[in-house]
Amino acid sequence: MSDDGGPTNVGTRFDRLPATAAERTVSGRATREAVLAFWANRYGIDRAVFADHSFWERGAGKLWAFRGDIDSPAKVQGLGMTVLRTRQEHWKPTLEATQRFGRHATRNCVRLPQSAAERFLAGRDQSLDWDGDWGYLLVTHELAGDPEPLGVGLYVHGELRSMVPKGRRREL
Amino acid sequence: MSMLERYEPLVDDPERFRAACRRPLPHAVRVNSIKSNIARAETALTDAGVTHERADWHPRLFRLPEDQPGANWPYVHGWLHGQEEVSVLPATVLSPEPGERVWDACAAPGSKTTQLAALMNDTGLVVGTDADVGRIAPLRSNAERLGVTNLAITHEDARNHSLRPFDGTPYDRVLVDVPCSCEGTVRKNSDVLDEWTLDRIEGVSGVQKGILRRAVEVTRDGGTVVYSTCTFAPEENEAVLDFVLGRRSCRLVDFDIPLDHAPGVTEWQGETFDPAVRRAKRIYPHQNDTGGFFCAKLEVTGS
Ligand SMILES: C[S@@+](CC[C@H](N)C(=O)[O-])C[C@H]1O[C@@H](n2cnc3c(N)ncnc32)[C@H](O)[C@@H]1O
Numbered sequence: 001m002s003d004d005g006g007p008t009n010v011g012t013r014f015d016r017l018p019a020t021a022a023e024r025t026v027s028g029r030a031t032r033e034a035v036l037a038f039w040a041n042r043y044g045i046d047r048a049v050f051a052d053h054s055f056w057e058r059g060a061g062k063l064w065a066f067r068g069d070i071d072s073p074a075k076v077q078g079l080g081m082t083v084l085r086t087r088q089e090h091w092k093p094t095l096e097a098t099q100r101f102g103r104h105a106t107r108n109c110v111r112l113p114q115s116a117a118e119r120f121l122a123g124r125d126q127s128l129d130w131d132g133d134w135g136y137l138l139v140t141h142e143l144a145g146d147p148e149p150l151g152v153g154l155y156v157h158g159e160l161r162s163m164v165p166k167g168r169r170r171e172l
Numbered sequence: 173m174s175m176l177e178r179y180e181p182l183v184d185d186p187e188r189f190r191a192a193c194r195r196p197l198p199h200a201v202r203v204n205s206i207k208s209n210i211a212r213a214e215t216a217l218t219d220a221g222v223t224h225e226r227a228d229w230h231p232r233l234f235r236l237p238e239d240q241p242g243a244n245w246p247y248v249h250g251w252l253h254g255q256e257e258v259s260v261l262p263a264t265v266l267s268p269e270p271g272e273r274v275w276d277a278c279a280a281p282g283s284k285t286t287q288l289a290a291l292m293n294d295t296g297l298v299v300g301t302d303a304d305v306g307r308i309a310p311l312r313s314n315a316e317r318l319g320v321t322n323l324a325i326t327h328e329d330a331r332n333h334s335l336r337p338f339d340g341t342p343y344d345r346v347l348v349d350v351p352c353s354c355e356g357t358v359r360k361n362s363d364v365l366d367e368w369t370l371d372r373i374e375g376v377s378g379v380q381k382g383i384l385r386r387a388v389e390v391t392r393d394g395g396t397v398v399y400s401t402c403t404f405a406p407e408e409n410e411a412v413l414d415f416v417l418g419r420r421s422c423r424l425v426d427f428d429i430p431l432d433h434a435p436g437v438t439e440w441q442g443e444t445f446d447p448a449v450r451r452a453k454r455i456y457p458h459q460n461d462t463g464g465f466f467c468a469k470l471e472v473t474g475s
Contacts (some may be wrong), residue, residue, distance in 0.1 A: 044363040052295070053321060058349045068297055074337050077308050078325030099207065099250060100319040107473065122246060143245055144208075144215040145266075150249065170248055 014056040014064065014079045016072035027059035029057055035158045037089055038084070043138060053080070058102030059088030064095065092136050095151040095168055100140045102149025109138045110153070112159070117141035117150060120162045123169040128153075136163070175355055175368040178250060182437060183456055192458035197359040200281075201241045201252040202260055203232040205290045206319045208251035216246035229430040229460070230260055250317040255283045256360065258431070258455060258462035262349055262400035263287040265469055271296040272344040277330040278305030278386050282314040284349055289320040298323045301330050331382035335390060342392040350380045352401040352408050356464025359457060373405045380408055381415045388420040393474030397422065400467045404454070406440035408448045409466045413452060414445040417453055421473045424451040429467075432459040436468065 017032045018024045024031060035055050039045040053065040056072070056079050066080030083097035102109070110130060112120060119126050120139055130137075137155050140147040151168070154161040176193055180186040203213040203225075210231060217224045217234065218443035222244050234252075240248060241254030263284045266273045270293045279285045279300030289298050300315070300323055302308060308327050315323050328334065330348075335341065353372050358364040380401075387397050401408050413436070416422060424446075436452035438445050452468035 041273040065321055065322070066292055070297075070324065070337055072340070074324070074339055078312045078315070078322045078323065080321040080323065096319070100321070100399070143249060144212040144219065146212075148249055166457045168248075168317075170243060172243065172245065172248075 014072070014074040014076060016069075017055040017057060017063070026088055028060075030055075030063060030084075035063065035084065035099045039101070042136075043093075043102075043108050045101060045104045049101055055083075056080075056136045057086075061085055070091070090135055092163070093138070093152050096165060098138050098149045098152055102140070105138050105149070108133055108136075108153070109140055109149070110145055111140045111142075112150075114141060118172050120151065120153060120160070120171065121164060122171050123162050123164050123166070125159055125161045127158055128155060130155055175358075175365055178451070179355075181351055182404070182434075182454075183458075184434070185458060187281045188458040189456055192456070192461065193464075194359050194362075195359060197250050197463060199236045199239065199241050200227070200255060200257040201236060201247070202252055202255045202287060203234070204251055204286065204380045205232070205293050207225050207249060207293050210352045211309070213251045215247050220244040220246065222267050227257060230257075230264070244407070250319050252315070253283060253286060253318060255287075255317075256357070256463050256466045258356075258460070259283060259402070260287060261429060261431070261455075261465060262347055262398050263291060264466050265429065265467055266345050266347050266396060266398040268292050268296070268345050268407060270348070272296045273338075273341065275333070275343045275346045275387070276298055276300045277348050277383055278302060278345060279325070279351055280304060280311040282311040284347060285323065286315055286318045286320050288347065289315070290318070292322065294320060294322050296322060297338070299326060299343075301326045301328060301333055303329045304326070311396070319437055331379070333386055333390060342390050342395070344392060344395050346387040346391050346395070346397045348387045348397060348400055350383055350399070350408075350412075351376055352403040353405060354402055355404045356402040356455075356457070357465075359463055370447060371441065373407050377407045377412060380412045384412055384416050385420060388422045388470065389417055389470055391472040392420065393472055397470040397472065398467065399452075399470065400465065402463060402465055404432065404456075404464055404466070406437055408439065408453070409436070409468075410436045410445045410449040410452065411443070413470075416445045416470075417448065422470045423473055424448040425469050426451050427469045427470050429453060431455055433463070434459075438460065
């Protein structure tokens with residue numbers, strides 16, 4: 001329930017994020033401004049990368065990025081791709097968003113050698129020599145001669161935990 | 173009568189037709205331009221040790237004579253999508269432009285939806301509809317893996333497709349890749365031969381007519397509708413076209429494809445169809461060593 005008596009966060013429909021906190025009617029809902037600031041501050045992804053995307057919440061905390069815009073609320077079964085899990089202390093990017101937008105990132109990216117990338121893709125945790133921030137890192141590896149974003153890992157206590165969702169894990 | 177015997181009167185070379193239908197089909201992948209390009213995908217396949225050969229008729233297609241499409245790095249990154257070779261045709265014929273509004277009326281699991289999105293550079297709007305709730309998740313998952321963000325997914329019967337979530341604005345182009353008896357997929361799945369019945373053909377043709385009729389209704393004047401099936405039965409192909417030609421303001425248009433094919437048939441088992449159905453294309457397995465396919469292009473003319 002929203003604490004101001006306004007619309008609630010309904011699980012079966014998509015609601016566009018308010019532009020800023022001043023326009024927010026559902027408590028706890030992220031704003032477009034906060035989402036852009038998150039990608040820019042944590043990963044160095046320029047706000048312009050998302051200029052043509054609208055952001056939507058379905059269910060509590062799961063955000064979707066949709067190229068273009070339609071009327072909100074939208075009664076549809078999908079709107080672009082899931083990009084971010086919010087309503088938790090540390091927001092967590094999705095694997096899909098990492099692969100789609102991660103090449104614009106300039107920080108909190110870790111490049112894994114091939115065998116480590118294979119372990120990561122299989123869903124296994126591994127030790128990592130990393131002296132940057134703790135928390136969610138964008139994991140890349142080399143593909144066809146260039147670094148390519150693969151997914152999200154959680155770095156804590158010298159360990160990289162694979163956040164690859166079960167359905168996307170593979171043993172290569 | 174068996175399925176293959178039924179269509180022998182339609183084909184130029186029944187023996188080659190029969191032989192081709194019995195040969196298994198190699199896997200193929202389409203390169204996804206939203207996340208990669210042909211050169212990089214080819215390098216990644218080589219580096220992964222996946223044997224591949226470029227299809228001569230479509231620059232983004234590779235055949236994988238020895239491997240499954242799903243277990244290699246470029247697939248994991250959404251650079252590739254496993255898709256039967258001939259099934260890249262309808263989206264190519266529809267040929268949507270960046271920025272347009274496009275409806276994929278029977279979208280799941282999204283091979284053609286994601287191809288449409290890629291042809292549009294992931295701009296404009298693609299609405300992907302499917303009536304089977306169990307196929308919505310695979311559609312979403314394929315679209316996400318391939319990096320598609322211009323897609324809205326609806327779960328509904330395409331015959332009653334609602335434009336309400338989308339401003340009521342009609343589409344520039346619609347793809348109608350209907351459920352069908354799948355006779356043309358016999359090379360992938362030989363059960364098709366054993367499970368084939370005439371009832372199935374008759375049961376599905378009503379749905380096909382209803383979906384194509386709705387597609388024409390929700391397309392703007394001058395817009396394009398492509399109708400496709402992976403089946404040989406004229407009941408599911410020319411008869412469906414004949415039905416909408418008689419009821420909606422639209423016409424069949426000529427188009428070129430880089431594959432050998434036969435024209436649509438104007439007569440079948442005592443029924444005759446509008447002569448314009450000859451503009452549709454029938455693709456038999458022996459002609460290009462692919463699966464079987466049917467494809468027609470319509471222009472909506474307005475009343
Ligand atoms: C040939 S398959 C589509 C394949 C898809 N276009 C692709 O390329 O991946 C036909 C689809 O139509 C769906 N379908 C069946 N009846 C329908 C209806 N009345 N409205 C919308 N979709 C329907 C089926 O669930 C099935 O997913």
